[in-house]
């Protein structure tokens with residue numbers, strides 16, 4: 001097989017695997033271990049890329065997933081795709097945030113790398129020149145919620161939960177997350193939500209403006225996402241992107257300039273015995289539910 005033919009075959013295979021994942025055929029983590037942690041599919045007609053977290057069932061973030069996500073975001077930018085839909089291959093979860101097993105008794109260097117990789121992805125997503133939409137196909141908690149918040153528009157499925165629950169775990173919300181939340185919901189709602197570590201239902205999130213639309217199912221969420229991205233079809237990319245970045249400048253600057261401080265603070269919160277206890281309690285409670 002010549003290389004062009006091989007590339008084409010690989011692409012078709014990847015597309016089929018992706019469709020299969022989108023249809024949620026993979027229901028457990030072990031069946032995904034040999035697969036990419038991020039799947040990207042590009043619609044040749046629209047030029048929109050659909051990027052999916054591929055770590056069922058919780059789509060929680062490990063260092064490796066975040067490193068791959070960062071590369072995918074670079075690819076969407078460098079290949080000049082017209083927009084990005086962010087979703088996951090899990091049947092009921094967009095993302096449960098950072099993998100709590102990464103936070104439990106961590107090796108400090110890996111924990112630092114994890115947080116650095118997470119911020120790196122947030123900066124790329126928050127400041128991207130291309131339009132972004134989160135097709136939130138289930139729960140979006142902690143770091144999963146913030147990633148959705150870094151997109152320009154949020155469409156969520158019914159009967160799901162979304163929120164920044166960090167304070168409940170003993171982790172203070174970084175200043176940057178305060179400003180990013182205020183960019184979406186009212187300052188009053190933001191203060192209540194972040195100090196309580198509130199997790200909202202789909203309907204509650206719609207009411208306060210944390211999400212923009214509710215979709216009937218994943219297919220509908222993807223269709224609505226394409227409709228949102230299409231709004232920008234005729235708007236020159238550079239003018240649009242720079243204007244977006246002006247609105248987001250404060251958050252982008254804080255994330256970029258405070259990166260080291262944020263990592264240090266995060267490591268210190270996570271290593272705190274009270275936080276360690278709360279991570280263990282969550283994992284034990286989930287086990288005992290069964």
Ligand SMILES: CC/C=C\CC/C=C/CC(=O)SCCNC(=O)CCNC(=O)[C@H](O)C(C)(C)COP(=O)(O)OP(=O)(O)OC[C@H]1O[C@@H](n2cnc3c(N)ncnc32)[C@H](O)[C@@H]1OP(=O)(O)O
Nearest residue numbers: 060096097098099100101139141142143146177283286287
């Ligand atoms: C610039 C920075 C800005 C912002 C800051 C962003 C910071 C982020 C920090 C974090 O992300 S901390 C992590 C936050 N996440 C959580 O607290 C956990 C969230 N999970 C849930 O609330 C629920 O699991 C769910 C609503 C997603 C799903 O609920 P349900 O369907 O009832 O499943 P279970 O709770 O029974 O869980 C099933 C299974 O999955 C494990 N699990 C869930 N989440 C995580 C996780 N994040 N990490 C590791 N494992 C997780 C859970 O332990 C169960 O495991 P079993 O082995 O018992 O099956």
